[in-house]
Amino acid sequence: MTETSISLLSILVGIISVNLYAYFLNKKQFGFTGNTIIGVFGSILFIKSFSRLGFTPTDVMMNHQINMFPFIINLMVSTLGGILLFLLAAYLYKKTSSK
Numbered sequence: 894m895t896e897t898s899i900s901l902l903s904i905l906v907g908i909i910s911v912n913l914y915a916y917f918l919n920k921k922q923f924g925f926t927g928n929t930i931i932g933v934f935g936s937i938l939f940i941k942s943f944s945r946l947g948f949t950p951t952d953v954m955m956n957h958q959i960n961m962f963p964f965i966i967n968l969m970v971s972t973l974g975g976i977l978l979f980l981l982a983a984y985l986y987k988k989t990s991s992k
Contacts (some may be wrong), residue, residue, distance in 0.1 A: 914976050939973060
């Protein structure tokens with residue numbers, strides 16, 4: 894696995910987590926496409942924002958082997974970023990449409 898494939902897997906986890914969150918909580922406000930876009934940007938935003946903490950794809954692939962602890966943290970941060978951006982977008986949508 895290379896750094897690029899870890900980055901793509903992290904984005905994919907963000908997409909899947911947002912769509913599953915929206916599906917199971919019946920908050921399908923933005924549809925599949927909107928939720929997917931939110932998942933992409935949320936996961937990228939959080940991974941880039943918190944990458945200094947040591948779970949970037951380069952840190953995960955130290956010495957050409959996968960370090961599982963930073964890899965799991967990377968996936969969890971990607972999931973959290975997608976869901977938090979979804980909640981922020983839903984909140985802003987609700988605030989602007991209520992007027």
